[in-house]
Structure formats: structure tokens, C-alpha cells
Amino acid sequence: MEDSRRGTGFILSLVLHALLVTAGVLNFSFTRSVDMDKPMYSVDLVSLNPSEDPAEGETGEAAGGPPTLAEGQPEEQAAAATPVPPPPAPSAKPVPEPKRDDSKLISEKKVEEKKKPEKKEEKTPPAPPQPAEKKLSKEDLLKQALQDVQKDVKDKSKNAKPTAKAADGGKDAVAGELAALRKSRGGNIFTAGGTGPGGAGGGKGTGAGGHGSGLMSSYGGIVTQIIKSHWRNSTFGRESNLVATLEINIDPQGKITGAHVVKSSGNQIFDASTVRAAMETQNLPPPVNKTLGTLHLNFNLQDMLK
Amino acid sequence: MKRKTWILTCLLLLLFTADAGAADIMSFDIFGPAQNKVNILVLPARGPGGPGTSAIATSFSNQVQNDIGYLPFMHLAYMNEILGGDPSKGLKADDIDFKPLQLGRIDFVVTIGGRGQEIEARVYETYSRKLLVGKAYSQVDESGVPHVADRFCAQLMRVLTGKSGFFDSTLAFSKRVNGGKELFTASALGRGLTQITRDGGFNVSPSWAKDGSRVAYTNISDKGHRLGIWSRAQRNSQLRKFPGNVAISPTFAPDGRIAVSLSLNGHADIYMLDANMHPGPAMAPSWGISVSPSFDLSGRKMVFCSGRLGGPQIFLLNRDGGSVQRITYEGTYNTRPSLSPDGRFVVFARLTGDGQRIFIRDLVANQERQITFGPGNDEDPSFDPDGYFVSFASSRNGGTKIFVTTRYGDAAKQIPTGAGDAMAPAWGVAPALD
Numbered sequence: 001m002e003d004s005r006r007g008t009g010f011i012l013s014l015v016l017h018a019l020l021v022t023a024g025v026l027n028f029s030f031t032r033s034v035d036m037d038k039p040m041y042s043v044d045l046v047s048l049n050p051s052e053d054p055a056e057g058e059t060g061e062a063a064g065g066p067p068t069l070a071e072g073q074p075e076e077q078a079a080a081a082t083p084v085p086p087p088p089a090p091s092a093k094p095v096p097e098p099k100r101d102d103s104k105l106i107s108e109k110k111v112e113e114k115k116k117p118e119k120k121e122e123k124t125p126p127a128p129p130q131p132a133e134k135k136l137s138k139e140d141l142l143k144q145a146l147q148d149v150q151k152d153v154k155d156k157s158k159n160a161k162p163t164a165k166a167a168d169g170g171k172d173a174v175a176g177e178l179a180a181l182r183k184s185r186g187g188n189i190f191t192a193g194g195t196g197p198g199g200a201g202g203g204k205g206t207g208a209g210g211h212g213s214g215l216m217s218s219y220g221g222i223v224t225q226i227i228k229s230h231w232r233n234s235t236f237g238r239e240s241n242l243v244a245t246l247e248i249n250i251d252p253q254g255k256i257t258g259a260h261v262v263k264s265s266g267n268q269i270f271d272a273s274t275v276r277a278a279m280e281t282q283n284l285p286p287p288v289n290k291t292l293g294t295l296h297l298n299f300n301l302q303d304m305l306k
Numbered sequence: 307m308k309r310k311t312w313i314l315t316c317l318l319l320l321l322f323t324a325d326a327g328a329a330d331i332m333s334f335d336i337f338g339p340a341q342n343k344v345n346i347l348v349l350p351a352r353g354p355g356g357p358g359t360s361a362i363a364t365s366f367s368n369q370v371q372n373d374i375g376y377l378p379f380m381h382l383a384y385m386n387e388i389l390g391g392d393p394s395k396g397l398k399a400d401d402i403d404f405k406p407l408q409l410g411r412i413d414f415v416v417t418i419g420g421r422g423q424e425i426e427a428r429v430y431e432t433y434s435r436k437l438l439v440g441k442a443y444s445q446v447d448e449s450g451v452p453h454v455a456d457r458f459c460a461q462l463m464r465v466l467t468g469k470s471g472f473f474d475s476t477l478a479f480s481k482r483v484n485g486g487k488e489l490f491t492a493s494a495l496g497r498g499l500t501q502i503t504r505d506g507g508f509n510v511s512p513s514w515a516k517d518g519s520r521v522a523y524t525n526i527s528d529k530g531h532r533l534g535i536w537s538r539a540q541r542n543s544q545l546r547k548f549p550g551n552v553a554i555s556p557t558f559a560p561d562g563r564i565a566v567s568l569s570l571n572g573h574a575d576i577y578m579l580d581a582n583m584h585p586g587p588a589m590a591p592s593w594g595i596s597v598s599p600s601f602d603l604s605g606r607k608m609v610f611c612s613g614r615l616g617g618p619q620i621f622l623l624n625r626d627g628g629s630v631q632r633i634t635y636e637g638t639y640n641t642r643p644s645l646s647p648d649g650r651f652v653v654f655a656r657l658t659g660d661g662q663r664i665f666i667r668d669l670v671a672n673q674e675r676q677i678t679f680g681p682g683n684d685e686d687p688s689f690d691p692d693g694y695f696v697s698f699a700s701s702r703n704g705g706t707k708i709f710v711t712t713r714y715g716d717a718a719k720q721i722p723t724g725a726g727d728a729m730a731p732a733w734g735v736a737p738a739l740d
Binding site: 007008011216220223224227228229230231232233234236268269272273275276277279280289291292293294295296297298299300301302 | 310311313330331332333334335336337338339340341342343344345379380408411413431432433434436438465466467469694
């Protein structure tokens with residue numbers, strides 16, 4: 001009897017530990033709400049890279065792979081996600097250490113502060129200072145980059161044929177465009193955590209603010225822009241707002257594989273218009289996070305009050 | 307013990323399987339559609355022998371398409387926009403291949419069938435394939451087809467927008483007859499054109515009672531100004547004279563009383579008449595003239611035109627507190643205001659360098675914009691009962707005719723009113739006369 005109790009207790013203990021470990025791995029954040037009102041300068045992972053090869057700094061780890069510790073990501077989480085940290089390669093570019101636990105917006109000052117330790121580490125190959133680049137505001141650059149990306153991706157999604165090849169080609173459209181733009185700017189604008197797929201924020205989007213990284217926000221902006229452009233509905237006769245939530249399933253290439261209303265507005269014609277908008281869209285840019293398979297879109301009939 | 311190990315293994319397996327299959331979810335907000343028009347296609351009308359074999363169905367189809375053309379929130383698509391042509395073999399959902407319609411970005415599709423004097427009409431939503439409107443009409447002759455088409459479109463508009471004032475209301479307007487002007491009524495599509503007054507002289511400025519039972523107007527003749535009231539039930543009108551020899555722009559308030567400009571003190575002020583047609587105190591007294599009152603549906607707000615600050619401008623009277631607020635500041639000649647039923651928008655005519663134009667002012671957002679653009683003169687704007695459509699008189703095509711636009715300034719369409727000039731349109735919630 002005593003043995004049986006001990007056995008049960010042991011098993012229960014095992015199950016609870018397993019649950020805890022699983023919870024740690026899953027990070028308890030399946031659903032995120034992207035705050036579209038967040039200003040674009042909240043992409044806080046930009047800093048001047050002293051390295052000679054700018055492209056290195058941009059290459060982020062693919063989602064699902066060993067996560068690169070993103071700035072603003074709590075160290076405990078990172079430790080849980082990487083039980084066996086890979087030994088640092090001697091030739092590897094020094095990765096900026098995530099010293100901050102707070103997930104608030106990083107001011108310009110803080111970015112400047114991070115530059116100093118990097119310079120110390122890279123004393124051997126001193127990066128030649130480029131005064132012309134210093135004049136550029138990182139906010140301006142990033143804004144311009146994102147605007148161009150949005151425009152390009154929108155054009156591409158319009159013209160792209162829905163072939164697998166084309167989809168593969170546009171897989172990293174957002175990241176690619178950003179990288180190209182950064183290179184064209186002289187190559188010294190970098191994201192400290194890497195903004196490649198799965199880079200900043202990793203799979204769980206733990207960028208600054210806790211609402212997903214700036215890149216995820218910009219992906220959200222692109223998605224809403226594209227789907228909205230396909231949304232037809234008459235606002236005539238509706239003084240009160242109607243809201244329907246649509247669940248859209250996408251594959252890693254961004255192809256919309258299904259859409260259904262998860263929260264009805266109470267008006268079936270309005271609901272149907274949201275499904276039509278999604279299905280007519282057909283293809284979205286590949287998600288920056290490969291594990292992103294579902295989008296929840298709240299369709300509001302009325303525009304925001306100004 | 308083995309069983310417990312199995313349970314434990316299964317639990318762990320389940321957890322990790324769920325993890326492997328779990329995908330992230332992101333949530334976004336979209337505010338307002340990018341396209342404010344929905345696409346609608348009317349499929350070829352069918353008779354017993356297939357498409358085009360029923361004259362009445364074809365006529366009905368043409369009328370429906372004509373009616374849809376008046377609705378700016380709908381884009382009427384054509385068959386040549388559909389891959390493969392007519393995707394239907396019948397009138398019901400099972401007879402329609404919706405795929406090409408979806409590819410053609412058609413939101414709603416209309417099927418029409420006819421046999422003898424019977425008409426069937428349906429509207430489907432193309433993605434869900436749901437039936438939105440289904441109507442059958444019997445004993446319809448050719449002359450009744452426009453009326454039936456209007457009823458069908460009213461039902462369609464009601465289902466899509468919750469409102470149908472455009473089809474359910476009647477316009478009263480002034481029209482030149484034998485050197486004078488008399489009042490006529492017609493539907494918003496010009497159907498049922500009927501002369502309702504034969505007073506002689508000039509009948510101008512009609513205004514509907516909110517229940518559609520009466521029309522008030524001004525009769526100008528060699529006897530001076532007289533207030534005219536036409537009764538729908540009795541189909542006749544009565545004229546009444548007031549002291550001061552002025553009775554301008556009478557308007558029904560929502561409670562059924564009439565506000566009219568009278569010159570009781572040497573200049574025109576707006577007075578509310580009681581049930582015995584006796585004027586009360588001036589509603590917004592000033593030393594300048596005040597004319598053209600217009601009320602919201604609650605009757606608490608009244609806009610009017612007044613020269614109290616010099617040139618004619620638009621003012622708003624808050625009837626609860628009696629305060630008067632100036633509405634227009636641009637331009638030196640703003641006249642004929644009409645207040646939307648919800649009291650939010652005012653349309654009015656402004657004299658610009660190019661002639662009279664219609665402008666709208668949003669009293670909530672405190673913004674103003676032009677909604678008609680000539681050529682010629684655009685005058686006498688009037689809101690429809692939904693506060694969405696705006697009728698006005700325009701000389702853009704030579705002569706003066708009545709046109710309809712929306713508060714967003716959509717392309718104006720002329721309302722057929724027969725030969726002769728037509729002006730001063732007023733909307734009323736009343737079915738057209740027989």
C-alpha cells in the first residue's frame with residue numbers, strides 16, 4: 001500500500017515536471033496581439049555594427065533552430081529554450097550580450113551605450129568609421145526600408161503567379177529586401193539580435209514591448225494592407241460598427257489555405273465579405289516566423305475615429 | 307505499475323505531439339474596407355425555353371439593372387467580365403457555378419426568371435452561396451414591371467444596408483406649367499410623375515410632413531405670398547394668407563407643425579405655427595431676415611439661412627437652449643440648408659466663382675466639402691430620409707432638372723421628370739401616388 005502510494009506520487013511528480021518543462025519549451029505564448037499603433041521606431045534592435053562584413057550581422061537563425069538570444073528577451077527563457085548551449089565558435093562574430101530584461105522601448109541613448117562594449121571586443125579588426133553613415137538616422141532608414149518593402153511585397157503579391165517556385169523565391173522577401181536596403185546604405189545598420197527569419201524575437205516574438213518585434217509588426221502591417229485592399233463592403237446604412245474575427249490559415253510560403261469566421265459580427269453578409277477578402281487575397285508574404293500558421297483578423301466596418 | 311507507466315508515456319507523447327503541431331497565432335485589426343462598392347451581376351433573364359425567352363423577365367432584368375445604377379455603393383458588373391460567360395443553367399443555387407463568379411470578384415449575383423405574367427428573382431452571395439433575397443411576383447404586366455423592379459431593389463437594399471429610403475420615398479418638386487409653377491410628385495426614380503397642385507401663380511419650396519400626409523409650400527401670385535398645404539388624403543390644397551404679406555419656405559417640423567418665414571415685424575423671421583395656424587414667437591429673432599428652416603428627426607435642431615451678420619449664411623438653432631450658432635464661414639452667399647435626419651450633416655448651396663454649388667458640412671467633425679461640381683448652377687439641396695442621398699436642381703444639361711448624388715459627392719444622376727424645368731426637390735417618406 002505504502003509502495004503503491006509512493007509510486008503514484010513519483011509518477012505524479014514526473015508528470016508535473018514534464019508539464020513544467022513542456023510549458024517552458026512552449027513559452028506559454030501561442031497567441032499574440034500585434035499593436036499596430038506602435039510607432040515604427042519601436043524596432044529597437046538596430047545598432048551600428050562595427051564589423052567589416054555587414055551581411056554577417058543580418059543573418060538570423062531560422063525559426064525552430066537554435067535560437068539566437070534576442071535583445072530584450074529574458075535570459076531565463078533563453079536558457080530554457082537552449083538546454084545545451086552550443087559551444088561558441090572561435091571565428092564566430094561576437095554576439096551582443098543581452099543584458100537587459102526589460103521589454104520596454106529602447107531609447108536612442110541605450111543603443112549608443114551598447115555600441116561601446118562592442119567596440120572593445122572588436123579592437124583587433126577596428127571598423128573604419130564612416131561619418132556619412134553616422135549622419136543617417138536609424139529611424140529614417142528603417143522607416144524608408146519598411147515602406148519600400150511594403151510597396152515591393154505588395155507589388156510582388158499582385159504579380160506573383162501562385163506556383164510553388166514563385167512562392168519559394170519570395171520566401172524571405174521581407175528579410176531579403178531589408179538586407180538589400182541595409183547593404184545599399186553602406187552596410188553598417190544591423191539588428192543586434194538578427195532580423196532574419198526567426199531572428200529578432202525568435203519564434204515567440206519576444207521583442208521589445210512584449211507584443212512581437214518590430215519586424216513582426218511590420219509583417220502585420222503588410223498583411224492587413226494586402227487583405228484590406230481586397231475587402232469590399234458598403235458602409236452605407238451602418239451607423240454602428242460591425243466587427244467579425246476571421247481566422248486565416250497560412251502555410252510557410254504565405255499561401256492562404258483556409259479562412260473561417262471565428263467570431264461573427266451578427267451580420268452574415270458582413271461576415272461573408274471578410275471571408276471573400278481573405279480568399280481573394282490568396283497569397284501573403286511568407287511569415288517572418290516559420291511557425292506562424294494562423295492569423296486572427298478583426299474586421300471593423302468603420303474606420304478609426306480621428 | 308505498467309499501466310501507470312503507459313499513461314505517463316501517453317501523456318508526455320500527447321504533450322509533445324501537440325507542441326509539434328502547434329502553430330503561432332497573430333492577431334491584427336483592419337479598420338474599414340478599402341473598397342466601398344460591392345460587385346453585383348445580373349445573370350441573363352430566363353424563360354421556360356432558356357435565357358432570353360421571356361419578354362417580361364428580360365424587361366424586369368433591364369429595370370433592375372437601371373435601378374442598381376442609382377445606388378453608388380454597388381458596382382454593376384457585366385457578363386463579359388465572367389470567364390466562360392453565363393455560369394448558370396437555372397435560377398437556383400444548385401444551377402449556378404459560383405467558381406467563375408468568385409474569380410470575377412462578384413459579390414452578389416441576381417437570377418431572374420419569367421413565365422407568362424410571373425416573375426421570380428433571387429440574389430445570392432457568391433462565396434457562401436446563400437440566398438439573400440428571393441421574391442416571386444404574379445400577374446405582372448409590362449406597365450407594372452418598373453414598379454415591381456423598384457420593390458425588388460428596395461428589398462435588396464434593405465437586406466444589404468438595413469435601409470431603403472431611396473426606393474420608399476417620394477420627391478415633391480416645382481415644375482414649370484403654363485407660364486407658372488405647380489407642384490409635382492414622383493418616386494426617386496421618376497416613376498409615377500403626378501401634378502398635385504393647380505393653384506395658378508408660382509408654387510415653390512415644397513416640404514413634406516414626416517408622415518407623408520401633407521406638403522406645405524409657398525404660392526406666389528398677384529395676391530402676394532400664401533402658405534399652401536396639399537393633403538394627400540383629400541388630394542387638394544388650401545392657401546392661407548398671413549399678415550405682412552410674406553410666407554416663405556414653409557417646413558414641417560417632426561411634430562407636424564409648420565415653421566415658416568413671416569414678416570410680422572417688418573422683416574422675415576421664422577415662426578412656428580400652432581394647430582390653428584397661429585404663429586408663436588420668432589424662433590431665432592434678429593434684425594436680419596431668416597428663411598429656409600430645416601429640422602433633424604428629433605426636432606431639437608434647426609438650421610436656417612439668415613442675413614443677421616451681413617450676407618446670407620447658415621446658422622444652427624439649438625431649440626432646447628435657444629442658442630444660435632453660425633455654421634458657414636467660407637463664401638459670402640450660402641443658402642437653402644437641409645439638415646440630415648440624424649442632425650449631423652448640413653447640405654447647402656454656395657455661390658462660387660463657377661456658379662452655385664452644393665456643399666456639405668459635418669457638424670461633428672466640423673469639416674466641409676463640395677459635393678457637386680456643375681457646370682451651370684446646382685441649387686436647392688435636400689437630404690433623403692436616410693441622410694445619404696442628396697437631391698438638387700441643376701442647370702448642367704440645359705434647362706433646370708433634378709439630380710441625385712450622395713453626401714460623399716458620388717456622380718450625380720438625373721431623375722426623369724418629363725419635359726419642362728423642374729426644381730426645389732423635397733424628399734418625403736411617402737409611397738408614390740398611384
